Amino acid sequence: MVCLGNICRSPLAEGILKEKIKIQGLDWEVDSAGTGSWHVGEKPDRRSIAIARQHHINLTDQRARQLKATDLDSFDLIIGMDRSNRNNIIKLSTNAQQEKKIHLIMDFIYPNQEIEVPDPYYDRDGFEEVYEMIDKATDAMIEKLGRD
Ligand code: 4NP
16 A cells, blocks of 8 residues: 555554454555655654544554565555556566556556545644545455455
């Protein structure tokens, strides 16, 4: 799960998806990263921690890291929150096999519609909407991939 800072959206995506795969008993490895390095080593934004906590998900053990080129080999799917994230991930990729792994998270519900999870960093009211979008997208992901 990839966003810009790895402190707002992708930590939520990691936390929500991990909770669901635990409940479903799926053997998936889930991680998150940011394309930028500004927040490396930091905990998720307190607003993401708070909204997750309201839904009984704990994000406080996460620490931000920067996406690295080898992640595009290590993971089967590299999922961006918005088109800018996706462009940044594509810039890191070096071959078609890696590029095929790159998706927008909302593609799991609305394929090819280019729907973005908005960056909530400067919008103190945006976190509930972000939570709801990621919650629905991860449900769709498990629905689509969970029985493969
Ligand atoms: P995220 O949000 O990409 O969802 O983690 C942001 C966090 C930090 C910044 C931008 C977006 N920033 O400009 O520092």
